[in-house]
Amino acid sequence: MNRIKTLWVIGLLLVQSVWLSPAGANELPAGVLRAGTLANQKLVRDTMVGVVVQVSLRGCDKPTAFRPYVLAMPTGPVGSRHWVEEWVVSGCNREYPLTIDFSEDGLDAANWAIRPGR
Template sequence: MRSYALLLLYPLMWQAEASPNEPVQEGTLANQQLIRDAMVGVAGWVATKGCDAPERFVPVVLQRPEGEPGSRYWQERWTVTGCGNDYPVVIDFRETGMESAMWTIAR
């Protein structure tokens, strides 16, 4: 699933040498519009795993942004809690210009 929305990168603080599945930052780099857009797909993905009632999500950045402004990409994991379980959803984000971005559920 893909969606376009404005992108806002917050100041970043990195941990040294994180592994590919270890967070480099708590929170998300997406703005509220991009979060809402991606959450539709995330909720659908969680529903395919048997939970139609997600209660909350906790995002972490797995890969810091790389590339040139307007075409940067990064990866986050949003752990969705609901139906008595946790569902880790890995999302790839990519800027599609200076004011837009798309997302794809990686796994």
């Protein structure tokens, strides 16, 4: 249980870093529509829990920063829109690109799913 608490704290620190620093460099990686995220702060915080766990499973227990990018703009009617982002997590002398599917679940909720790793 202590490991989960540690990962949660790391996740919260990473959430703060995205709001306090620029989303990325002037040049965008291939396939990226724009730097930043379309998720609100609560959705970012919720998603970050899974992001930190996923990066931990890939071998890094100490992620230090992340850069979100939009890969696909929202499609569908309001309340059931879907979009795709890539969050590049840095830590342990490596980068971990994670592709995340977001989908609205009504007007005040959204779900996220991290695609299987590369």
